[in-house]
Amino acid sequence: MSNYFNTLPLREKLNQLGVCDFMDSSEFLDGVNALKGKKLVIVGCGAQGLNQGLNLRDSGLNVAYTLRKEAIEGKRDSWKNATENNFTVGTYEELIPTADVVINLTPDKQHTAVVNAVMPLMKQGATLLYSHGFNIVEEGMQIRKDITVIMVAPKCPGSEVRAEYVRGFGVPTLIAVHPENDPEGKGLAQAKAYCVGTGGHRAGVLKSSFVAEVKSDLMGEQTILCGLLQTGSILSFDKMVEKGIDAGYASKLVQYGVEVITEALKHGGVSGMMDRLSNVAKVKAFEISEELKDIMRPLFQKHQDDIMSGEFSRTMMEDWAAGDKNLLAWRAATGETAFEKTPAGDVKIGEQEYFDNYTLMVAFVRAGVELAFETMVQAGIKPESAYYESLHETPLIANTIARKKLFEMNRVISDTAEYGCYLFDYACKPLLADFMTKVDTDLVGKNFNEGKDGSVDNRTLIAINEVLRSHEVEVVGARLRKAMTAMKSIKTA
Ligand SMILES: NC(=O)C1=CN([C@@H]2O[C@H](COP(=O)(O)OP(=O)(O)OC[C@H]3O[C@@H](n4cnc5c(N)ncnc54)[C@H](OP(=O)(O)O)[C@@H]3O)[C@@H](O)[C@H]2O)C=CC1
Ligand SMILES: CC(=O)[C@](C)(O)C(=O)O
Ligand SMILES: [Mg+2]
Numbered sequence: 001m002s003n004y005f006n007t008l009p010l011r012e013k014l015n016q017l018g019v020c021d022f023m024d025s026s027e028f029l030d031g032v033n034a035l036k037g038k039k040l041v042i043v044g045c046g047a048q049g050l051n052q053g054l055n056l057r058d059s060g061l062n063v064a065y066t067l068r069k070e071a072i073e074g075k076r077d078s079w080k081n082a083t084e085n086n087f088t089v090g091t092y093e094e095l096i097p098t099a100d101v102v103i104n105l106t107p108d109k110q111h112t113a114v115v116n117a118v119m120p121l122m123k124q125g126a127t128l129l130y131s132h133g134f135n136i137v138e139e140g141m142q143i144r145k146d147i148t149v150i151m152v153a154p155k156c157p158g159s160e161v162r163a164e165y166v167r168g169f170g171v172p173t174l175i176a177v178h179p180e181n182d183p184e185g186k187g188l189a190q191a192k193a194y195c196v197g198t199g200g201h202r203a204g205v206l207k208s209s210f211v212a213e214v215k216s217d218l219m220g221e222q223t224i225l226c227g228l229l230q231t232g233s234i235l236s237f238d239k240m241v242e243k244g245i246d247a248g249y250a251s252k253l254v255q256y257g258v259e260v261i262t263e264a265l266k267h268g269g270v271s272g273m274m275d276r277l278s279n280v281a282k283v284k285a286f287e288i289s290e291e292l293k294d295i296m297r298p299l300f301q302k303h304q305d306d307i308m309s310g311e312f313s314r315t316m317m318e319d320w321a322a323g324d325k326n327l328l329a330w331r332a333a334t335g336e337t338a339f340e341k342t343p344a345g346d347v348k349i350g351e352q353e354y355f356d357n358y359t360l361m362v363a364f365v366r367a368g369v370e371l372a373f374e375t376m377v378q379a380g381i382k383p384e385s386a387y388y389e390s391l392h393e394t395p396l397i398a399n400t401i402a403r404k405k406l407f408e409m410n411r412v413i414s415d416t417a418e419y420g421c422y423l424f425d426y427a428c429k430p431l432l433a434d435f436m437t438k439v440d441t442d443l444v445g446k447n448f449n450e451g452k453d454g455s456v457d458n459r460t461l462i463a464i465n466e467v468l469r470s471h472e473v474e475v476v477g478a479r480l481r482k483a484m485t486a487m488k489s490i491k492t493a
């Protein structure tokens with residue numbers, strides 16, 4: 001097998017990267033009917049598997065789980081997840097032959113082995129569904145030609161796929177039909193029905209391609225969504241402790257601050273988030289985020305370039321072959337950071353205080369969202385896809401950090417995302433070393449407005465507001481958020 005994307009002529013590469021049609025809600029009026037009464041069998045019951053299955057069942061669909069024999073016999077977590085939620089669980093031999101749709105929600109590193117195990121058991125004309133296109137695009141997996149291959153990719157961590165559904169909303173989702181495998185022309189109808197089943201149609205759906213999803217998803221998760229939130233959290237905590245801020249306070253500010261700050265991002269975009277600062281703090285946050293953009297731009301571009309060329313996938317698959325040596329070492333090292341090891345203090349922090357005392361994170365988020373969006377669009381990803389993959393998903397990842405710090409984020413996201421997160425974090429921290437020497441507690445840990453009379457130059461403020469509001473991520477975001485009529489606020493810390 002070889003990287004499918006790299007086999008395409010440039011014209012076709014650009015064509016598939018550019019597939020991105022925002023789907024009007026009227027395209028989902030048929031609901032789940034295309035899958036009603038069909039047998040949906042999910043392989044794997046982990047972050048996406050369990051949560052998608054719960055939503056699908058609540059949407060009236062027939063869902064069962066098939067797990068590895070050792071997972072059933074060993075009563076592994078996946079077996080517990082499925083049985084404790086009263087799902088039918090069976091082996092591949094028991095459930096795959098009668099399945100109408102087989103949903104592969106196992107780790108990307110296992111996809112080739114899993115598909116090779118289940119494909120021979122799949123009945124003629126069945127459908128194989130992915131939630132990430134890595135196996136098809138980066139590994140070039142070839143699927144039996146009678147099988148329909150589709151993708152329904154939530155732009156969100158598994159836990160929040162369920163949380164948003166339960167709130168009566170959903171998460172933005174990319175759907176796609178693999179052009180090499182749509183023999184009966186039923187792929188799109190099934191992908192739409194599955195998307196309704198997970199609740200994605202309430203948040204926004206893009207008709208995408210396997211290529212566009214992979215090349216944007218890998219970029220979003222490595223940079224703004226996981227990598228930069230990890231780097232920013234660790235650097236912020238270490239700076240506060242270095243400057244004598246109480247470690248418990250610092251831990252709480254970082255753990256919950258990113259959730260509070262990005263909740264403003266979710267509802268009002270970068271401008272809405274920046275508007276939560278005082279004018280004098282906004283000017284400062286703008287200035288330092290401009291500096292952060294200049295420092296990190298080459299790293300964001302390197303990540304996107306390595307994703308486009310297949311170099312990222314090659315290095316990650318080398319680690320797979322080495323038994324996840326780097327992934328496990330980086331995971332252990334992250335767990336040993338002072339931030340991860342310091343419990344949040346029993347201290348009250350008001351919602352506005354998270355903005356006033358954490359200007360640095362506001363600057364990190366603006367810089368990261370804009371850089372990720374700009375870099376994806378420059379690489380051929382359409383703005384709507386780049387928006388979901390940069391701005392909208394950031395608060396959903398932040399919700400996991402608020403739950404149980406970076407441990408929870410790295411547990412819930414895919415191993416692929418976790419590997420990319422560490423790759424970015426280990427490159428970004430040294431890049432920011434000089435910048436961080438200039439950071440003091442006014443930017444992180446103390447109220448930025450303390451001792452300032454709050455005056456700003458009007459023309460400077462007007463110019464800054466214009467720059468923020470005219471960025472394409474804001475223009476596209478305003479339009480896409482208008483369609484999110486069911487979006488809910490979360491109860492923040
Ligand atoms: N995590 C996320 O939030 C997102 C993930 N995705 C995609 O969803 C897919 C699933 O990822 P995710 O939910 O994170 O995966 P998890 O690691 O959370 O769960 C993997 C599941 O697969 C099972 N499994 C592991 N190895 C094998 C194997 N060799 N054969 C059969 N089953 C196996 C595990 O069970 P056990 O080990 O007990 O057998 C577990 O139930 C991936 O393609 C990922 O890219 C897409 C969007 C977001
Ligand atoms: C949660 C999600 O969308 C990620 C980060 O892409 C993943 O976990 O792979
Ligand atoms: Mg993703």
Ligand SMILES: [Mg+2]
Nearest residue numbers: 217221414417
């Ligand atoms: Mg991913």
